[in-house]
Amino acid sequence: MQDITPTEIKQFIIRTLDLEDTRPEEIGDEQPLFKEGLGLDSIDAFELGLALKKAYKLNLESEETSSFAHHFRTAASLAAFVSSHRQVTI
Amino acid sequence: MPHTFKIPLLRASVWSQEGGREASTSFLDRASGPPDVAFLDPLIRRRLSPLGRAMLHCAQRAAGDQGPLPSVFSSRHGEAGRSLPVLEDLAQGLPPSPTQFSMNVHNASAGIWSIARRDPSPSLSLAAGLESFAWGLVEAQAIHAAAPETPVLLVHGDAPLPPLWASFDANPLPLHALALLIGLPAIHHLILTWSPEARPAVADGPWEGPCALDFEAPGGPWATADGTWAWRVE
Numbered sequence: 001m002q003d004i005t006p007t008e009i010k011q012f013i014i015r016t017l018d019l020e021d022t023r024p025e026e027i028g029d030e031q032p033l034f035k036e037g038l039g040l041d042s043i044d045a046f047e048l049g050l051a052l053k054k055a056y057k058l059n060l061e062s063e064e065t066s067s068f069a070h071h072f073r074t075a076a077s078l079a080a081f082v083s084s085h086r087q088v089t090i
Numbered sequence: 091m092p093h094t095f096k097i098p099l100l101r102a103s104v105w106s107q108e109g110g111r112e113a114s115t116s117f118l119d120r121a122s123g124p125p126d127v128a129f130l131d132p133l134i135r136r137r138l139s140p141l142g143r144a145m146l147h148c149a150q151r152a153a154g155d156q157g158p159l160p161s162v163f164s165s166r167h168g169e170a171g172r173s174l175p176v177l178e179d180l181a182q183g184l185p186p187s188p189t190q191f192s193m194n195v196h197n198a199s200a201g202i203w204s205i206a207r208r209d210p211s212p213s214l215s216l217a218a219g220l221e222s223f224a225w226g227l228v229e230a231q232a233i234h235a236a237a238p239e240t241p242v243l244l245v246h247g248d249a250p251l252p253p254l255w256a257s258f259d260a261n262p263l264p265l266h267a268l269a270l271l272i273g274l275p276a277i278h279h280l281i282l283t284w285s286p287e288a289r290p291a292v293a294d295g296p297w298e299g300p301c302a303l304d305f306e307a308p309g310g311p312w313a314t315a316d317g318t319w320a321w322r323v324e
Binding site for chain 2: 018019022040043050
């Protein structure tokens with residue numbers, strides 16, 4: 001399967017979290033998504049995680065829960081994480 | 091014996107989906123169309139439901155430049171439109187959306203309002219069936235009477251129930267909201283009369299509760315399970 005690009009992840013984030021005034025190009029690939037970066041919070045993290053798991057049927061069985069914060073740090077890190085764990089193309 | 095509440099009003103804001111009566115005065119702001127919630131940070135306002143947007147549109151216009159404000163939020167159905175998807179997910183064994191879950195509570199709009207204004211003043215959210223607006227008025231007036239030097243904000247709103255639950259509301263109202271700033275010196279008074287002994291003759295008829303949409307017009311008497319209500323603005 002082809003890798004997910006950071007831009008696809010940004011579009012997914014904007015759509016899932018109703019970031020009505022944000023465009024994908026306004027989010028940097030390496031910009032932190034949470035807190036002082038894009039400003040997302042813990043509810044967003046849950047929402048995003050559930051939505052990604054559902055949309056891409058992520059296989060997370062071998063994944064340590066403690067590593068999620070690292071993978072969800074930026075659009076680039078999240079794109080790499082989804083690319084390596086997804087089981088479907090959307 | 092009837093109870094009469096003379097509620098001092100400083101400002102009012104009404105919002106309805108249908109346009110046509112937008113005429114505003116320094117006392118009353120009447121609007122329709124998309125609610126104006128530009129005063130909220132985009133990261134905060136994105137979570138508001140259509141009802142929450144309408145209620146906070148009115149809250150902001152009624153509150154004006156007031157500082158910390160105690161508030162009462164009233165709504166009959168509240169965020170029922172958000173509770174249903176949560177229940178549907180649970181029924182199917184799916185994890186519900188965390189956003190829907192966190193925002194389906196009755197004080198969702200009150201919470202967003204206090205966070206956005208950084209206002210730690212007391213706030214409560216109530217539902218009282220058909221009489222939600224009337225009891226909201228009584229509650230807000232009670233808070234104001236206890237400390238007359240402090241204005242109190244009453245915010246009321248409702249949206250029709252989702253189709254699955256629609257049979258629970260015999261007289262559904264379109265999406266609407268209203269906010270009243272209660273305080274002194276009053277520009278107008280809302281005279282609210284509650285007659286607990288005056289029960290409707292037909293106990294199971296479709297009772298019409300006091301309607302926030304028509305708050306300017308003399309209203310009532312409306313017969314409800316708890317007696318009848320009437321009001322006028324003077």
